[in-house]
Amino acid sequence: MILAVDGLEFSYNSHAVLRDIKFAVARGEFLAILGNNGAGKSTLLKCLNKILKPRRGTIMIEKDNIFNLSRLEVARKMGYVAQMYESGRVTVFDAVLLGRKPHIKWDVSPRDLEVVQRVLRVLDLEGFSLRYLDELSGGELQKVIIARALAQEPGVLLLDEPTSNLDLKNQLEVLKTIKGAAREENLAAVVVMHDLNLALRFADKFLLLKNSTVFACGGMEIMTPENLTAVYGVPVTLARMGPIPVIVPFIPGGP
Amino acid sequence: MHQLVMANVAQGYLKYTRRKVLVIGLLSILSVFLGVYAINAGSAELTPVQVLQTLLGQVEGQAQVIIWNIRLPRVLAAFTAGAGLSVAGCVMQNILRNPLASPFTLGVSQGAAFGAAVAILALGAGSTHSTGADAVLINNPYLVTCSAFLGAMAATLIILFLARVKGVSPEAMVLAGVALGSLFSAATIILQYFASDVQVAAMVFWTFGDIGRASWRDLELMATVTGAGLLYFMANRWNYNALDSGEETAQGLGVQVEKIRLTGMFIASLITAAVVSFLGIIGFIGLAGPHLMRRVIGGDHRFLIPAAAVTGGFLLLASDTVARTVISPVVLPVGAITSFMGAPLFLYLLSRGYRKR
Ligand SMILES: Nc1ncnc2c1ncn2[C@@H]1O[C@H](COP(=O)(O)OP(=O)(O)OP(=O)(O)O)[C@@H](O)[C@H]1O
Numbered sequence A: 001m002i003l004a005v006d007g008l009e010f011s012y013n014s015h016a017v018l019r020d021i022k023f024a025v026a027r028g029e030f031l032a033i034l035g036n037n038g039a040g041k042s043t044l045l046k047c048l049n050k051i052l053k054p055r056r057g058t059i060m061i062e063k064d065n066i067f068n069l070s071r072l073e074v075a076r077k078m079g080y081v082a083q084m085y086e087s088g089r090v091t092v093f094d095a096v097l098l099g100r101k102p103h104i105k106w107d108v109s110p111r112d113l114e115v116v117q118r119v120l121r122v123l124d125l126e127g128f129s130l131r132y133l134d135e136l137s138g139g140e141l142q143k144v145i146i147a148r149a150l151a152q153e154p155g156v157l158l159l160d161e162p163t164s165n166l167d168l169k170n171q172l173e174v175l176k177t178i179k180g181a182a183r184e185e186n187l188a189a190v191v192v193m194h195d196l197n198l199a200l201r202f203a204d205k206f207l208l209l210k211n212s213t214v215f216a217c218g219g220m221e222i223m224t225p226e227n228l229t230a231v232y233g234v235p236v237t238l239a240r241m242g243p244i245p246v247i248v249p250f251i252p253g254g255p
Numbered sequence B: 001m002h003q004l005v006m007a008n009v010a011q012g013y014l015k016y017t018r019r020k021v022l023v024i025g026l027l028s029i030l031s032v033f034l035g036v037y038a039i040n041a042g043s044a045e046l047t048p049v050q051v052l053q054t055l056l057g058q059v060e061g062q063a064q065v066i067i068w069n070i071r072l073p074r075v076l077a078a079f080t081a082g083a084g085l086s087v088a089g090c091v092m093q094n095i096l097r098n099p100l101a102s103p104f105t106l107g108v109s110q111g112a113a114f115g116a117a118v119a120i121l122a123l124g125a126g127s128t129h130s131t132g133a134d135a136v137l138i139n140n141p142y143l144v145t146c147s148a149f150l151g152a153m154a155a156t157l158i159i160l161f162l163a164r165v166k167g168v169s170p171e172a173m174v175l176a177g178v179a180l181g182s183l184f185s186a187a188t189i190i191l192q193y194f195a196s197d198v199q200v201a202a203m204v205f206w207t208f209g210d211i212g213r214a215s216w217r218d219l220e221l222m223a224t225v226t227g228a229g230l231l232y233f234m235a236n237r238w239n240y241n242a243l244d245s246g247e248e249t250a251q252g253l254g255v256q257v258e259k260i261r262l263t264g265m266f267i268a269s270l271i272t273a274a275v276v277s278f279l280g281i282i283g284f285i286g287l288a289g290p291h292l293m294r295r296v297i298g299g300d301h302r303f304l305i306p307a308a309a310v311t312g313g314f315l316l317l318a319s320d321t322v323a324r325t326v327i328s329p330v331v332l333p334v335g336a337i338t339s340f341m342g343a344p345l346f347l348y349l350l351s352r353g354y355r356k357r
């Protein structure tokens, strides 16, 4: 297990947001974190990345507890893409190169340039490399931010709603890239998602959050209509279109 | 074919960064020319050739005295102060995430001026005179700078406190800066009122700046502080780049945001204090330098910091030269010239608004 969380507890002042969180992810796995708005998904991701300090609990990355690692050491092992991002007036290449920051000692090395180039190619961003970020569409920008996290060459990739600004084609492409990266570069992807159907298509493992704690964690077997109905508070049924599982919400009194 | 495209992406990028280096180089060369012109310009009849010969130690006599004791320290002081204020502004804009931030707009300069005035008028570290050339005489530059630094830090700490409060808009922060600036300026004026022999010239020194009276000793201290600050800022250039993409992203990239912010503001205040102690308050250089360069070469601090330094130096040197020569032999306060240039820019920044994602 590259990332193992146990007994995690967090609160903003006195408002408890997470308690008794326990789960683990292995290299090569794609874990989807699911739950309602305000369930604490973003908070959990920030705790994992040491941006927020939990009250209690341990977070192990490989053999190290992240509380014994410096911020820089954490950055070498984990890449993080926030739900909201800002950008200065820099080019796409600059922005992705920033992902090399935890590895750069004083100046950029040829290897750093090589990594950036490779990531730009994987995400099909080569054509944009000298474009300024404020001249990109929301979706293009989102891909750049993901590219930056990949350029970090992390063991664990934490992504907070990476597809929220993307069209259908780019949603699939980005998730495919993340999944591919998880397989090929042998990293664990922890992804907060809202689209259950996309989660079903791409994730190997699921973490359902409800009432500040883990409702269920596991593979396809936990994605039952009962569990999802309980987590989201909306009755759903699980259908199949050929081999593809599809979640269909039932709208009371609706069409 | 694909291999070719791949190679081109990194190469294209390197070419793009080399252009930035070129811009910085050109600006530096321009500054040297401007420096020679500025030494040459003025009432003593000198030619550029004479200036160069004197600088190389080939000419003796009156020209040498004028150039070495009056013109050269003035030119170097203008450039150093401009560079210092400009990088201080550049870093403040970054770490406070506020494009309107600068030593002058946040009241840090006024705080430093008040601190310097306390040292000079109340602690006996200097004296004031009625003649324009030597309005304020500093006997103990270290005490004055330290006192100025305390004043600057007072303003800085209040700004830092505001920056921590969630949801303070850039405009609100600048409004607080204006209030702080007025407060410190008022305190300086009251101090002057009680000091017996303060004259109009000294008032001008503390409200509009005056580069004319920097001695070699003052210049040494100012250049040391600015140089050391510049080195510190350059060492943190990647941290500033990371901060530009948001606080949490920066943390995710290994930046200790709180520490970088505190030390950055500390160093920026120190530079401001060193400049203001000897030259008085000079506004808007810290705004104009970095913003001009952000437009020209972009926001990558690897290049932006040195570029802002050179541009700030150039702008202040140019302003001072204009102040000295436009209605010669009358010397205008240089801060008046920089305000004429900087205030429109400030209004432009305000009216344009900022895009935030
Ligand atoms: N900085 C903060 N201070 C206080 N409370 C906060 C803060 N950030 C979030 N919260 C609260 O913590 C809870 C969890 O927030 P979080 O952002 O983790 O939710 P989320 O699951 O990511 O939601 P969404 O799907 O809308 O992004 C919410 O009730 C929110 O109001």
Ligand SMILES: [Mg+2]
Pocket (backbone or CB within 6 Å): A041, A042, A043, A083, A160
């Ligand atoms: Mg969230």
